Amino acid sequence: MYTIVGNPKNRSLRVMWALEELGQDWALETVAPQTERMLAVNATGKAPVLLVDGAPIPDSVAIVTFLADRHGALTFPAGSLERGRQDAITQFCVDELEGACWTAAKNGFLHPEDKRSDVKATCAWEFELAQKRLETLLGEGPWVMGETFTVADILIAHTLSWGDRMFQWPLTDTLADYKQRAMSRPALGAAMAKGKALLEAAA
Numbered sequence: 001m002y003t004i005v006g007n008p009k010n011r012s013l014r015v016m017w018a019l020e021e022l023g024q025d026w027a028l029e030t031v032a033p034q035t036e037r038m039l040a041v042n043a044t045g046k047a048p049v050l051l052v053d054g055a056p057i058p059d060s061v062a063i064v065t066f067l068a069d070r071h072g073a074l075t076f077p078a079g080s081l082e083r084g085r086q087d088a089i090t091q092f093c094v095d096e097l098e099g100a101c102w103t104a105a106k107n108g109f110l111h112p113e114d115k116r117s118d119v120k121a122t123c124a125w126e127f128e129l130a131q132k133r134l135e136t137l138l139g140e141g142p143w144v145m146g147e148t149f150t151v152a153d154i155l156i157a158h159t160l161s162w163g164d165r166m167f168q169w170p171l172t173d174t175l176a177d178y179k180q181r182a183m184s185r186p187a188l189g190a191a192m193a194k195g196k197a198l199l200e201a202a203a
């Protein structure tokens with residue numbers, strides 16, 4: 001049994017989406033970062049964490065990769081050349097797309113006010129530059145690994161949506177289409193509906 005410790009409003013949604021794609025049932029324990037409960041399951045206090053029969057695995061990228069390997073879907077096999085490329089694109093997403101969003105969020109509203117710097121314009125430019133590079137990686141698509149939808153697409157689409165919704169950073173036409181293609185998948189719709197219902201039930 002899988003339990004996500006987190007909140008659908010943060011990176012936990014990536015894990016919910018992957019679990020729905022894999023046809024796995026999951027429960028939600030709504031917990032905020034840096035609380036006593038989160039620190040008990042993740043030494044860094046960060047969300048999300050996946051409990052696998054009670055045993056914790058932190059980090060959304062590590063979790064979706066673990067789930068894909070465990071269930072033999074949404075990924076190329078470990079040790080294959082394709083998997084090496086898939087992991088490289090995932091890392092590009094984390095470095096460039098997510099790096100811009102995360103730096104903007106920390107300096108925009110997460111850090112204490114006296115620790116913030118005005119980096120929003122730089123982050124917007126980084127996000128724009130990352131999109132140009134991502135378009136090259138995407139090529140003919142429809143997914144970043146060609147015909148096969150993988151966890152890299154979950155992470156990239158979620159992060160494109162993050163920049164678009166939180167900071168109103170424009171997406172290129174190609175990447176707006178790609179994001180829409182990914183976010184129209186029934187598994188994401190199911191994950192969002194279930195997450196919303198569980199949040200409402202817990203309120």
Ligand SMILES: N[C@@H](CCC(=O)N[C@@H](CS)C(=O)NCC(=O)O)C(=O)O
Pocket residue numbers: 010011012033034045046047048058059060061
């Ligand atoms: N690389 C981690 C980043 C986790 C992360 O920073 N999560 C945010 C919520 S989406 C958080 O817990 N922030 C509070 C903090 O950094 O203390 C992942 O992908 O799970």
